[in-house]
Amino acid sequence: MRLHYAPGSAHSAAVRIMLAEKGLEAELHKLDLVRYEQHSPDYLAISPHGLVPMLEDGGRRLFESFHILEYLDERDPDPPLAGQDPRQRYAVRKWGKYVETHIAPHLAIARWAALQGKVPESAVAGLARLLPPRRDLWLRAENGFDREQLAFSTEALLTAGRRLAADLAGNEWLCGGSFTLGDVAVYPHAAQFATLGLSLPQPVGDWLARVAARPSVRGIAGDLFPVAVMGPEPGRWG
């Protein structure tokens, strides 16, 4: 297996945590987001949207980090991390979807604003190589998000914090009594909230500390810093 990943990418961190939890080794190809290596012609040739992470396994290319986590769990089932029964697995998949649609896109916008993101001159040519929806998202970022969008994204993230707290009520882990892919998928995103000045309810803070203490997470802790880059496209129609 070969993993294309970038420090500072929460989605990449999730896949690296998963590999460590499973005791799996993958050859690592590190891309530098600050230098926009994800938009280089070489990388776009194998990952047309310029997204990280991407996993190559036996000549196949896999995208979409949460579904890479599920793939790794089904490819190497020991220890099983997708949940112990259908209800827990539903919760895991619900969070896998929620982080992608309701957290990651808004976190990218909040990060861009907080870190005063700016596309350097040297990276403008790379934007022109992107497919239309991603190019448009970057151009919106480059022009600066308006106050209304920033308020909407901030509110979405605070709502996410409340929903995390609701599911963590009485539970040690996000999807119930055992550590799962849900924790792996959500943690690297939720871990960025404090740096961006977004407060999280106490149960979420306690959960972040429990996840941070795992050896798999300690091993990649140096990758968990926020970078001003765009995430997934915000929802198209509500």
Place this chain on the structure above:
Amino acid sequence: MLEVYTWEPNANSGKPLFCLHEKGVPFVYHYIDMGAHEHHGPEFLAINPDGTVPAIVHDGFTMTESTPAMEYIDEAFDGPALRPDDPYRRWQMRVVLRFMDNVVAPSLAMIASNRLAAPRFAGQDPAELRAKLERIPLPERRAAWEKLMFQATPPQEIAESQRLVADAIGRFDGRLANDEWLAGDSFSLADIGVFATLYALPLSMDEEVNDEATPHLTRWLRACHARPGMRAALAMGKGFVTQRAAEVRERLGVAEA
């Protein structure tokens, strides 16, 4: 006890109906009339405070995300398996569903609702429309309905949706040139998720989707429309969906299959 609170056998609201009929699982169907905004009314909000359909309640366990709920249904009930065994094929199935949920279904919903629903709001009292908007719990859903009610969807967004749908039609046709079904050689949740939204394309986009332009997608649509489970789900509608599906079968020549 399995209860499904949903609208027509269409898009997200149809996914559990197709799934349960394909598995042969009995359930209670509670029809939520979206035209009458029942999904934003107090009775439904007591079941799903987000005010989105479908909501599926199994022995007291409530699910409101339709794609994860389909995997739940496949795991929790007997009947034919609706997911491939191979991990790579399963990844493929999930990526197709994600692409539908994030890109194709919202794009088609934007196009269709602007064509069909927006004109109905044109002559209505703005104060009454505002009151309806106030009852929508999720801000992103409220924003979408506001654009619909006040005809405020920017034309370039509709054009981008049309481009994305055309692109998706090409991608699905390409995938189905190589495989019988969307996630390989067995019918799966990927087929259900895509069919629930695209079943009417041979009528609604007849110039783009037909035996000449998209032979593989059309072959697949014909195969889906011929399945007893898919037909039984489509027959559960109370209005235009069921009628429309019959017209599509006529067009595809599978009316008597």
